[in-house]
Amino acid sequence: MDLGCFSVSLAVEDIAKSKAFYEALGFEEFAGVESQGWLIMKCKSINIGLFQGMFEKNILTFNPGWDENASEKETFTDVREIQKRLKEKGIEFATEADEDSEGPASFSIIDPDGNPILIDQHV
Numbered sequence: 001m002d003l004g005c006f007s008v009s010l011a012v013e014d015i016a017k018s019k020a021f022y023e024a025l026g027f028e029e030f031a032g033v034e035s036q037g038w039l040i041m042k043c044k045s046i047n048i049g050l051f052q053g054m055f056e057k058n059i060l061t062f063n064p065g066w067d068e069n070a071s072e073k074e075t076f077t078d079v080r081e082i083q084k085r086l087k088e089k090g091i092e093f094a095t096e097a098d099e100d101s102e103g104p105a106s107f108s109i110i111d112p113d114g115n116p117i118l119i120d121q122h123v
Contacts, residue, residue: 001085002077003062003119005070007040007047011059015039015052022048031070040070059108059116065123072123079105079121097121 012018015034022041023029027048032039037052045068049061065076080099086109087093094116097105106120 001082002064002073002075003082004064004073004076004121005047005062005066005068007049007061007063009049009051009055009059009061009118011055011057012050012052015050018050018052022050042068055116057116059118060111061118061120064119064121079107079119082119083107 010018015037019029019034019039019041022043025043027041027043027046030040030042030047032050037054039050041048041050047068063070064079064082065073067073079097080101083093083097083099091109094108094110095106097107104122106118108116108118110116
């Protein structure tokens, strides 16, 4: 099962301060709109999302169909197929993708320690 690009989506209180902190660690702005409260920071193959006022907790994020540069992969496991496989394994869902849809969709699950995981397909 190919979950795609992995990143940590951080719930930040001050996006400008967080951006400056991660820049000091070698990250560069890759995508997003700071004035809208979200940025994707990149350091080599590592992606960190900074989100101000959008999430209550930090989230582990996977993007099926994307590589670490947000480039569309030629082949990948569709989010609905991932959802189906996890349901077969007895995983409980916080939100679900519409299994009758195509293209972009997402679902979320919670790991045993309460960590939210977002599977978010953009293609």
